[in-house]
Amino acid sequence: xxxxxxxxxxxxxxxxxxxxxxxxxxxxxxxxxxxxxxxxxxxxxxxxxxxxxxxxxxxxxxxxxxxxxxxxxxxxxxxxxxxxxxxxxxxxxxxxxxxxxxxxxxxxxxxxxxxxxxxxxxxxxxxxxxxxxxxxxxxxxxxxxxxxxxxxxxxxxxxxxxxxxxxxxxxxxxxxxxxxxxxxxxxxxxxxxxxxxxxxxxxxxxxxxxxxxxxxxxxxxxxxxxxxxxxxxxxxxxxxxxxxxxxxxxxxxxxxxxxxxxxxxxxxxxxxxxxxxxxxxxxxxxxxxxxxxxxxxxxxxxxxxxxxxxxxxxxxxxxxxxxxxxxxxxxxxxxxxxxxxxxxxxxxxxxxxxxxxxxxxxxxxxxx
Ligand SMILES: [Mg+2]
Numbered sequence: 613x614x615x616x617x618x619x620x621x622x623x624x625x626x627x628x629x630x631x632x633x634x635x636x637x638x639x640x641x642x643x644x645x646x647x648x649x650x651x652x653x654x655x656x657x658x659x660x661x662x663x664x665x666x667x668x669x670x671x672x673x674x675x676x677x678x679x680x681x682x683x684x685x686x687x688x689x690x691x692x693x694x695x696x697x698x699x700x701x702x703x704x705x706x707x708x709x710x711x712x713x714x715x716x717x718x719x720x721x722x723x724x725x726x727x728x729x730x731x732x733x734x735x736x737x738x739x740x741x742x743x744x745x746x747x748x749x750x751x752x753x754x755x756x757x758x759x760x761x762x763x764x765x766x767x768x769x770x771x772x773x774x775x776x777x778x779x780x781x782x783x784x785x786x787x788x789x790x791x792x793x794x795x796x797x798x799x800x801x802x803x804x805x806x807x808x809x810x811x812x813x814x815x816x817x818x819x820x821x822x823x824x825x826x827x828x829x830x831x832x833x834x835x836x837x838x839x840x841x842x843x844x845x846x847x848x849x850x851x852x853x854x855x856x857x858x859x860x861x862x863x864x865x866x867x868x869x870x871x872x873x874x875x876x877x878x879x880x881x882x883x884x885x886x887x888x889x890x891x892x893x894x895x896x897x898x899x900x901x902x903x904x905x906x907x908x909x910x911x912x913x914x915x916x917x918x919x920x921x922x923x924x925x926x927x928x929x930x931x932x933x934x935x936x937x938x939x940x941x942x943x944x945x946x947x948x949x950x951x952x953x954x955x956x957x958x959x960x961x962x963x964x965x966x967x968x969x970x971x972x973x974x975x976x977x978x979x980x
Pocket of ligand 1: 799801824825849850871
């Protein structure tokens with residue numbers, strides 16, 4: 613077998629800076645993993661956050677994991693099924709982003725070799741996936757309302773607004789007053805404690821779809837206590853980082869909805885395992901994003917065609933965040949707010965080689 617792998621580090625500018633605690637990010641960096649086997653190429657994407665504020669992984673550390681541990685493992689086992697590979701990779705590397713990148717490339721390669729769409733390999737069927745928009749923290753109420761109005765006009769099927777202490781009830785009330793009974797939810801990104809329960813009790817009056825991650829990642833018992841006091845379902849995001857963590861959430865009743873992020877949990881196989889855990893327990897599900905570029909987003913959308921993904925995804929149009937993307941065509945929503953998977957093998961989207969070299973800032977080819 614003739615196998616080699618290539619890592620491409622890419623940087624694509626954002627439309628607007630993404631604000632994080634350690635500063636402001638203006639460029640989206642990702643690592644595109646290319647696996648080549650007997651003349652067929654498969655692509656995956658490792659998309660760690662730009663700094664270690666969310667998890668210890670960064671583009672630099674994920675690159676090292678891929679170069680030193682994961683790619684050498686694949687080169688020694690190039691025909692392993694991605695599902696089997698996923699199980700082994702958990703022993704090889706602790707970095708879920710790097711594992712997701714390699715496993716994604718492995719699924720892509722398999723689907724191209726079999727000439728089948730990825731959703732079929734994942735045991736699903738083709739269907740349009742509804743997309744929701746996520747709107748960050750805003751300085752003024754008018755600015756927020758302007759954005760909500762603009763994205764609703766584009767067709768997005770639900771609106772998620774970020775909240776934090778001091779910016780919670782007011783923005784929700786303002787959006788409800790201006791836009792009425794639209795599908796609306798909030799994401800607190802773990803910014804509250806159980807002592808803030810009154811905020812969520814008050815928000816209960818606004819008929820929100822869910823409260824995403826109100827409490828700290830590890831505050832599972834407290835989240836269960838909070839959920840008992842609320843009518844609105846809690847959605848686990850940061851706290852659902854692995855099948856074991858989800859098991860604990862289910863055991864305690866700490867959430868009724870699950871945001872599944874393929875990158876955070878280490879690839880499509882683990883994500884599907886968590887999806888199965890969730891639906892067995894009667895939980896609602898939806899597909900989240902970090903957000904990744906199109907290579908990873910397109911593959912994740914195939915997972916989101918499974919029936920139990922019953923809320924809109926956070927995957928948005930490519931142009932929502934990035935000035936460009938590597939895939940052809942770009943991700944787009946239709947006027948009704950749905951993403952459609954194109955015909956063709958694997959994800960249905962193709963990596964544009966010209967763009968891959970245009971946005972590439974580093975590269976490395978590895979052979980057995
Ligand atoms: Mg979230």
